[in-house]
Amino acid sequence: MSNAAVQHLMRGQSADGGWGAYAGTVSRTESTALATLALWANAASGEAGPLDAGRAWLETRQLASGAWPLGDDLAEPSWSTSLATLALSHFAPESERIASAARWLLGQKGRGTPWWGKIYFWFFPDRRAVELDPDLIGWPWMPDTFSWVEPTSYAVMALTRLGGAVDRGRVDGRLEEADRLLLDRACEGGGWNYGNTRVLGEELWPYPDTTALALLALAHRPEAAEVAEGLAALGRMLEENDSVLSLGLGGLAYRAHGVDATAVRERLALKLGAWEGGETRALAWAALALAPSEDPLGVRRA
Amino acid sequence: MPDRREFLRVAAGAAAGAALACGREAPEPWSAAAVRKPERSSVAIVPAPTYDEAGLLEAVRSGLALFDELDVRGRRVVLKPNLVEFDPAAVINTHPALIAATVEAFRLGGAREVVVAEGPGHRRDNEYLLAASGLAAQLRDTGARYVDLNHDAVRRVELASRFTELGGLYLPETVLDADLLVSMPKLKTHHWAGVTLSMKNLFGIVPGAVYGWPKNVLHWAGLGGSIIDINAALDVPRFNIVDGVLGMEGNGPIQGEAKQVGVLVLGADPVAVDATGARLMNIDPWKVDYLAAVDPFLGNVAEERIEQRGEAMSRFQADFAVIENFAGIKATAPITGG
Numbered sequence: 001m002s003n004a005a006v007q008h009l010m011r012g013q014s015a016d017g018g019w020g021a022y023a024g025t026v027s028r029t030e031s032t033a034l035a036t037l038a039l040w041a042n043a044a045s046g047e048a049g050p051l052d053a054g055r056a057w058l059e060t061r062q063l064a065s066g067a068w069p070l071g072d073d074l075a076e077p078s079w080s081t082s083l084a085t086l087a088l089s090h091f092a093p094e095s096e097r098i099a100s101a102a103r104w105l106l107g108q109k110g111r112g113t114p115w116w117g118k119i120y121f122w123f124f125p126d127r128r129a130v131e132l133d134p135d136l137i138g139w140p141w142m143p144d145t146f147s148w149v150e151p152t153s154y155a156v157m158a159l160t161r162l163g164g165a166v167d168r169g170r171v172d173g174r175l176e177e178a179d180r181l182l183l184d185r186a187c188e189g190g191g192w193n194y195g196n197t198r199v200l201g202e203e204l205w206p207y208p209d210t211t212a213l214a215l216l217a218l219a220h221r222p223e224a225a226e227v228a229e230g231l232a233a234l235g236r237m238l239e240e241n242d243s244v245l246s247l248g249l250g251g252l253a254y255r256a257h258g259v260d261a262t263a264v265r266e267r268l269a270l271k272l273g274a275w276e277g278g279e280t281r282a283l284a285w286a287a288l289a290l291a292p293s294e295d296p297l298g299v300r301r302a
Numbered sequence: 303m304p305d306r307r308e309f310l311r312v313a314a315g316a317a318a319g320a321a322l323a324c325g326r327e328a329p330e331p332w333s334a335a336a337v338r339k340p341e342r343s344s345v346a347i348v349p350a351p352t353y354d355e356a357g358l359l360e361a362v363r364s365g366l367a368l369f370d371e372l373d374v375r376g377r378r379v380v381l382k383p384n385l386v387e388f389d390p391a392a393v394i395n396t397h398p399a400l401i402a403a404t405v406e407a408f409r410l411g412g413a414r415e416v417v418v419a420e421g422p423g424h425r426r427d428n429e430y431l432l433a434a435s436g437l438a439a440q441l442r443d444t445g446a447r448y449v450d451l452n453h454d455a456v457r458r459v460e461l462a463s464r465f466t467e468l469g470g471l472y473l474p475e476t477v478l479d480a481d482l483l484v485s486m487p488k489l490k491t492h493h494w495a496g497v498t499l500s501m502k503n504l505f506g507i508v509p510g511a512v513y514g515w516p517k518n519v520l521h522w523a524g525l526g527g528s529i530i531d532i533n534a535a536l537d538v539p540r541f542n543i544v545d546g547v548l549g550m551e552g553n554g555p556i557q558g559e560a561k562q563v564g565v566l567v568l569g570a571d572p573v574a575v576d577a578t579g580a581r582l583m584n585i586d587p588w589k590v591d592y593l594a595a596v597d598p599f600l601g602n603v604a605e606e607r608i609e610q611r612g613e614a615m616s617r618f619q620a621d622f623a624v625i626e627n628f629a630g631i632k633a634t635a636p637i638t639g640g
Binding site for chain 2: 020021022025026028030070073074078079111140141142145146148150151193194196199200202205207208209210241243244245246278279282
């Protein structure tokens, strides 16, 4: 029997085969990719029809550049390409579709400090408002903007799954720098927020969802102190935060790092039993956390 | 990063430089579509000493009653509060009780529908943010529909001013199609912009799904310039209600300290409302770059062009602390408005 999140997801699927950010809203790539991935990870439950429709929605929206748009209401390439790639890589990992998506992703780079900024901060180092290394390059939300934790984590998960159809050396180089970026952006007491540790000298606090995403992207780095601190911070945050999104992503991150997620999954099941509507992506992450596989995203590295 | 003043000046300066090089007068960095400055504006200050729900409803209703021209009968009103983060120890957000009171006040005024809409700029976890802030409970009690502007359907809007190089923005249809958009900011100082009020609050309408979290594109484009360009682009009937019951001073908009003021500030002209809000905080609005820059076309900053309704400002004026970078925006002489 499929988990409750899958049932809610299937009820929220749009007639066009996609999913909106909320049930009944315009279909978007992020929610469709995550819902499709969630159905795939729970495929033993026999949801072939909705799964096929979700996959078809994604396949027909890929742009000639290899990227995916945000949704049908916005045609420009978007950060959600990572999630579409991650989802479709489970069906045809060696396909040209995935290779072209990967090439687009590899072409996306966060923006570092501009030359005039480097000169300015060379003269006035004390005026730097944030305490992070701005020249570590990951992935931005929009082309040619700053690198942040969430889009970087998505891109890492997508590129981790690529086979031999792309330049492996280039992929490994980007993944290695993304590791350093994520470790650099960890909050002082552990965990991650959107990607800033301090602003104007004030310490910022972590969030459970972004902490879990960073931990998923760093699943191959169990030895890193930031990972251990992040797992501890996630545990503290989940004591006070019982949103479906936080529990779902938190449960997934625990499983990726071999931490017992039984209690989190039980709380999640309870929450889903009382579900009154909300974000599709929260449901999808919950469905993935409750999936039978130990690595439902398929992003563990050897 | 030197971003506080640059784009206001770069945009105007670049246009002026290019024009001078061509031997003609510099064009203004806004088009006719952005010109909405009235001859005079009205701003009301209404006492609201606490977040007691009955008292707030009365305060909002009495404030709205000072604006005969505001007729919401049969209209769809979109309330845009400031809900950006949550910290149990801080007063970051527009208080949910004020949002609920405003929903009720507009319903009693005959509005066809009152929607609450926000696109939080830091946290993506809406379920958590709504529950922790107390807004979820108020939405349940009032039955008001909530729209997550970060994920709303969008349309591209060409900007009517050029204080940034953004050119256009994708904006949510819930906002663009509103019969009346009500900006409901918190009375706060801001560590990048000086003050955050009705105008800055509209950063929350910029959809995160398109521009990300935080909405850093706007910071890179120039914070002050982005505030201006977003406000100048919105060809939607506007009203503004500032939560000045408890404001935030110092390192706002997230990590500042609570400051009791005990008022609501209301008005249709966001520039005049924000200028009045700044004066309430003992901040000179002419020294807040983005406010001074919009006075020629978008709304009124000058006290003599703002008709004060309700209570006298002097009764509530509070000396808000600002961070060192913004020490220069404090009023150097007593502000006597109202």
